[in-house]
Amino acid sequence: MSKKKKKSIIRTTFKIILLLIVAIILAGGIFATIYINRCAKDLPNISRLSYNPEQSSQIFDYEGELITNVYAFENRIYTPLNKISDIAKKAVIAEEDERFYQHGALDYKGIARAFYTNLKYKRIVEGGSTITQQLARSLFLTMEQTSERKIKEAILATELEKKFTKDQILEMYLNEVYFGAGANGIESAAETYFGKHAIELNLAESAMLAGTLKAPSKDNPFINIKAAKEAQKIVLQKMLKNGYITEEELKEAEELELHFVEEKRVNDNMGYVIDYVKEKVAKKFGETMLYSGGLKIYTTIRPELQLAGSEAINKVLTKAEDDGIFPKDKRNSKDVIQPQAALTALNTKTGAILAMIGGRDYDNTKFNRTTALKQPGSSFKIFDYTAAISSGSITPSSIILSAQYKVDDWEPHEWIGEDKYFGDMTVNQALAQSSNICATKTSLRVGLDRVIYFARKYGITTPLKPYPSAAIGSFEIKQMEMAAAYATLGDSGIYHLPYIIEKIVSPGGQILYEHKDTSYRAVSQETAYLMNKIFTYVMSTEVNAKIKGLPSAAKTGSTDEWTDAWFDGYTPNISVSVVVGPDSQEITFPNVLNAGNRFPAMIWREFMLTAMNEFPKDDFVKPDSGLTTRLVYKDTGYTANLDTTDKDTLYYSFLENVVPHEDIRARGFITVIVCKDSGLLAPPNCPEELTEQRTYIKGMEPTEMDPRKFEETEPPEWQDLQFDLTTDKDVYKIGDYIEMKATVSNAEDLTDLKVTFFMYGFPLATLNPPVEGNTYTFKLIANIEGKATIRAVLKDKEGTTIASEEKDIIIEEKKP
Incomplete structure (x- = not known):
């Protein structure tokens, strides 16, 4: 073959190969274009992207300290870039994308480096994805390892770089990325691991957080501190390499001992509070806002009191178990330890919930006993005696008889035993001894409808019916409402609705809700003061509860068979209700005297030894008048x-x-002869037909002799006058109003006439002129049981008796 022909064949072959290469490239390009277009077809429109990630809501205590984050799937607290420490930003950039500010959406140099490194070590050692690519993947894609996903990731990253600045992308990334331990975003991570804000992170902490990003679920410091420390060192070396830190700073950071917060969990101290707050917020704003709206919820809770309440319950009941009073580890069918206990503490001046311990076994039961229904027993008597004292049916000095007493087919008994009674008792004694009979008599005297009226004024919302047994707490009431009722007395009769949320703020700082005062006067200041004096006396008898130097008042309560026991104690600043008892009737403690003045009183005292230091030791306020x-x-x-x-x-x-x-009857009685018309002692020459014998209480009998000369006749101007005494009825009950009417007939001018009313011979009132027309009217409350004589005497301006009339009435003890 000639050289010329040989060269022609080579050129032809080269052209064919070149054409094939071009064809392959063109085909590959066409295929790639089609494939990329197909991948891009279903991608979101980045131009419309507005980054609004789900954010955890946060619950804070009364001082603004975080209690917990509330979230559905991701625990994220969004924070702007200027609220993240510079060193934390540098740590993340050094670890994840050291050329972040130098390249575009894709880092081709980084991809080549990662390819070479991974090939060298024959495993995935280094990733080539930029921060922008990672953000695109996190926002829009799954974690599957496919070529299609990588292409989509690159497309989306490119679009993100077109729409947002580098700082905006970094801000979104730092709020989106997962740091382990349930923390999404750097603010949540800083709080979760170190109990601080992202702006407060130092070099060592920042490197530790950045080091978790490669394997957040298994190499975070809560799971594997050794691996986390190794990752921290790698990050520090990268920061040194990129000029972010010096050798000296690196060494200091490696040697610095980090202080981690305890891994948070809902516990007995705060679990019931968190659940209660979540329930309130969800009811007002819905669950979506609660779990992903980034709400900042500021509460009234005082953690030190919450802890004190939980510790008081555990201390007292654990000791009772150790002493063999309650059996150890007694559990019901739901595996909940028994007996249970609950404590509610309120600020008496505002109604703010200071502490809420709904039980002593939150891990096994989320049942909040502070808002559950229970019979209050004798704690209910606050309503009986408030109603009676405010109406005048009884007074603080009244004597009430504890003796056998029946109301139809129902018979109340005293706690000291069947057929055992206390006898005569003062109101103080009746409440200190929790006399059921005295409380029943008191409520029936004032009227059960009136008792229920005051219960409503005190904030009780549960159904109550006017049954005699209601007087001793037979109807179920919420502990929270009982604490508020006694708090009303602490604030001199002002009722405050209990509340736990002070305000709710949006992520942007807008106040969405703020508590507004809804207080009102439930009872008069004077009645509240008298009730406070009575309950202060009750507290003075409670050896398990009273604290020297602390002005306080209280009432105990116990239910049938000593099932549930209450202690409601309060000061002018704080009201605390404690309940101890089983959750249901399946659990009984037949040999345990579970009285209110026992375990609940002990818990109250233990709690108050801490709480009393948070408030002034004020005395109850006495009104200036009334x-x-x-x-x-x-x-x-x-x-x-x-x-x-x-x-x-x-x-x-x-x-x-x-x-x-x-009580003038105690003086005895005396009988004397008086003139019928004047009521004065009859002189010796008074005709017998004008006299009569009358009986008086000693000391109340007339002492003056009738001065008239009986041969004279009545003044002619009054000779046709007629004088009558009437009452609205003949038989009254204790507490009824007695209405007396003296009527003068056949008298032209009543200007100079006056009428004096008497009862038991004791002058009550002198009236002039008549109240209405020719009738003189006077009212008073029946308060002494038995027969009573009412008398009216009519006199002229000179004081001369013109006429008198008497009438007997009967006053009975009030019965239903």
Whole structure:
């Protein structure tokens, strides 16, 4: 073959090969274009992207300290780039994409380096993805290892670089990336591992966080501290290489001992609070906003009191178990330890919930007993006695008899045993001893409808019916509401609705909700003061609860068979309710005296030893007016004579318009002869037909002799006058109003006439002119059981008796 022909064949072959290469390249390009277009077809439109990731909501305590984050899937707290420390940004860039600010969406140099490194070590040692690519993958793609995903990732990264600046991309990345331990984003990671904000991260902490990014689920410091430390060193070396730190800074960071916060978990201290807050927020804003809206929820909770309440419950009940009073590790069918306990603490001035311990076994039961229904037992008596004292049906000095007592087919019993009674008791004693009979009598005297009315005023919302047994706590009530009721007395009769959320703020700082005061006066300041004095006396008898130097008041409560026990104690600043008992009837403690003055009182005291240091030790406020102080007989409760010896009397405060009159019947009786018309002692020459015998309480009998000369007739101007005394009825109940009416007929001018009303011979009032027309009317409350004589005397301006009339009435003890 000639040389010329040989060269022609070579050229032809070269052309064919070149054409084939070009064809392959063109075909590959066409195929790649088609493939890329197919990959890009279903991708999102980046131009419309607005980065609004799901954000965890945060719950804070009363001082703004974080309690917990609330989230559905990802625990993320979004934070802007200027709220992240510079050293933390540099640590992440050094670890993930050291040429981030030098390249575009793709780092071809980095890809080549990663390819060479991985080929050298025959395994994946280094990735070639940029921060922008990682962000695109996290926002839009899955983690599957396919060529299609890599192409989509590159396309999306390119689009992201077109729309956003490098700083914007870095900000999104730092808020999106996962750092392990359930922390998405650097703010959540800083808080989770170190209990601080991202702006506060130092070099060692920043390198530790950046080191978790390669394998966050297995190499984070909570899982594998050794691996985490090795990763930290690698990050520090990369930062040194890129000129972010010096050798000296690297050495200091490696040697610095890091302090990690304990891995957070919902526990007995805060679990019930968190659940309660979540329930309130979800009800107001919905679950989507709660779990992904980035809400900042500021509460009234005081962690030190929350801890004190939990520790008080555990200390008292654990000791009771150790002492063999309660069996150890007694559990119900739901595997919940029994007995259970709950504690609610409120600020009496605002209604703010300071502590809420819904039980002592949160891990096994999320059941919040502070908002559950339970019979309050004698704790309910706050409503009985408030109603009675405010209406004047009883006074603080009243004597009430504890004796056998039946209401239809129902018979209340005293806790000391069947057919055992306390006898005569003061109101103080009746409440200190939790007399059921005295409380029943008191509620029936004032009226059960009135008792229920005051329960509603005190904030009780559960159904109550006017059954006699309601007086001793037979209807179920929420502990939270009982704490608020006693808090009402602590604030001198002002009711505050309990609340736990002070305000809720959006991620942008807008206040979405803020608590507004909804207080109102439930009882008068005077009645509240009298109730406080009574409950202060009750507290003075509670050896397991009272604290020296702390002005406080309380009431105990226990239910049938000593099942549940209550202690509701309060000061002018804090109201604390404690309940101890089983969750259901399946668990009983037949040999345990579970009384309110026992375990609940002990828990109350343990808690208050901490809580009392958080508030001033104020005394209960006494009103400037509306009250009066009187000396009364100890044995009767009525006002005493001035000559009574001290040992027989006590000073009591009363509502100004409800003062118990002297029990004058105790003086004995005397019978004298008087003139019928004047009521004065009859002179010797008084005709017998004009006189009569009358019986008076000693000391109340008339002492003046009728001065008239009986041969004279009545003044002619009154000779046709007619005088009548009537009452609205003949039989009254204790507490009823007695309406007396004296009517003058056949008298032309009543200007100079006056009528004096008497009862038991004691003058009540003198009226002039008539109240209405020719009728003189006077009212008073029936407060002494038995027969009573009412008398009205009509006199002229000179004081001469013109006429008098008497009438007997009956006053009975009030019954339903």
